[in-house]
Amino acid sequence: MRHDPLPPYQTQASLPDLPFAMIDTLIRAEAAEQGLDLHDGHGRSTWCKLPDGGEFGAKMGPTGSILYVRAHARDRLHDLCKTVTHRLVGHLPDLRPAWSSLDRPGAHPPNFSLARVAGVTRIAADFLRLRLEGGDMGRLSRDLIHFRLVLQPRGTTVPAWPVIGDDGRTVWPKGAATLHRPAYTVRHIDPAAGWLDTDIFIHDGGRACDFAACAAPGTVVGLTGPGGGGIVQAGSLLIGGDETAYPALARTLEAAAADVRGECHLFGARSDYPLPDHPGIRIIHTPGGEAVLADRLRQEGTNARRIWLATERSRLAPLKTAILDDLRIDKAQAHLAAYWSA
Numbered sequence: 001m002r003h004d005p006l007p008p009y010q011t012q013a014s015l016p017d018l019p020f021a022m023i024d025t026l027i028r029a030e031a032a033e034q035g036l037d038l039h040d041g042h043g044r045s046t047w048c049k050l051p052d053g054g055e056f057g058a059k060m061g062p063t064g065s066i067l068y069v070r071a072h073a074r075d076r077l078h079d080l081c082k083t084v085t086h087r088l089v090g091h092l093p094d095l096r097p098a099w100s101s102l103d104r105p106g107a108h109p110p111n112f113s114l115a116r117v118a119g120v121t122r123i124a125a126d127f128l129r130l131r132l133e134g135g136d137m138g139r140l141s142r143d144l145i146h147f148r149l150v151l152q153p154r155g156t157t158v159p160a161w162p163v164i165g166d167d168g169r170t171v172w173p174k175g176a177a178t179l180h181r182p183a184y185t186v187r188h189i190d191p192a193a194g195w196l197d198t199d200i201f202i203h204d205g206g207r208a209c210d211f212a213a214c215a216a217p218g219t220v221v222g223l224t225g226p227g228g229g230g231i232v233q234a235g236s237l238l239i240g241g242d243e244t245a246y247p248a249l250a251r252t253l254e255a256a257a258a259d260v261r262g263e264c265h266l267f268g269a270r271s272d273y274p275l276p277d278h279p280g281i282r283i284i285h286t287p288g289g290e291a292v293l294a295d296r297l298r299q300e301g302t303n304a305r306r307i308w309l310a311t312e313r314s315r316l317a318p319l320k321t322a323i324l325d326d327l328r329i330d331k332a333q334a335h336l337a338a339y340w341s342a
């Protein structure tokens with residue numbers, strides 16, 4: 001019997017035709033592959049605990065199995081259901097778990113909310129700061145710092161947003177109504193006052209850039225998330241990225257304790273983005289300098305306890321090779337992310 005409290009948000013799906021032994025094997029394989037903390041309840045249930053305190057598992061049903069997911073936040077529960085469904089359908093393509101949803105069909109999914117443009121400010125030659133205001137900002141102020149802007153196709157007069165379908169899954173508008181969903185970083189947020197700032201790098205042909213450049217106060221956008229990673233923390237840091245990563249670098253510099261040491265590499269063309277000062281982290285501006293840093297790392301190695309680098313996919317490649325293949329630094333120590341593709 002377990003003694004720890006259950007996460008408060010739960011949902012389950014009855015799978016009467018799926019023998020428990022089969023789902024038990026799948027959960028054990030998933031736990032081994034992902035390095036998850038596996039538990040079993042005397043052969044009648046099997047579950048994995050996740051690093052954020054959530055869990056997923058299965059128990060014997062009256063016939064077949066009952067799959068369940070538990071989380072500490074409503075939006076996280078929704079994400080977990082999606083992930084578990086996706087992984088399961090990968091093994092058993094005919095399976096369609098119908099989650100006992102907490103959400104009414106037709107409502108927006110819990111990791112989605114609407115916000116209004118409060119204002120747009122130019123903060124550097126190539127950056128616009130978009131302030132958005134609305135309800136449910138609290139979920140975007142937790143550990144994860146990224147979200148997706150959800151934008152209507154240009155010229156839309158009757159906006160369509162994602163809703164929960166009858167089977168509990170999210171239904172996104174399709175065809176001409178397909179929404180644009182680029183990832184961005186929360187730069188500042190005040191959940192109590194109901195606003196967040198995100199900093200948008202202006203580049204040719206960018207739909208989000210065009211939106212921000214023209215958005216009138218009151219224009220409605222969607223927000224999904226949070227997602228992506230959190231703020232990297234360690235006593236010594238090697239961080240860097242191109243313009244799209246500058247807001248995340250700013251969050252990292254702001255959060256780093258005064259005794260943290262390290263380097264912050266800016267690979268973008270300009271360096272006028274407002275980054276916070278940090279006494280122990282040196283800012284190094286080398287436009288397009290990903291390959292140069294990769295060579296240096298290959299020759300000199302690094303003492304940094306944690307590495308965080310994000311840039312364009314092909315420019316990230318030499319850094320990945322140097323750090324993961326040549327220096328054989330553990331993936332858990334190095335977050336190397338492609339933020340966009342040329």
Ligand SMILES: Cc1cc2nc3c(=O)[nH]c(=O)nc-3n(C[C@H](O)[C@H](O)[C@H](O)COP(=O)(O)OP(=O)(O)OC[C@H]3O[C@@H](n4cnc5c(N)ncnc54)[C@H](O)[C@@H]3O)c2cc1C
Pocket residue numbers: 146180182183184185186198199200201202203204205206207208209228229243244245247248338339340341342
């Ligand atoms: C986790 C995460 C967090 C991110 N945070 C931020 C952030 O805070 N601020 C930010 O500005 N970006 C951020 N990005 C990058 C951003 O999501 C992409 O640049 C995205 O494509 C921008 O959408 P768009 O509508 O402007 O361009 P799209 O309409 O999607 O793309 C149009 C064209 O622009 C090109 N393109 C996309 N990005 C760039 C670029 N940076 N430079 C030149 N050409 C480009 C595309 O290849 C495409 O050809 C983040 C990405 C990730 C994965």
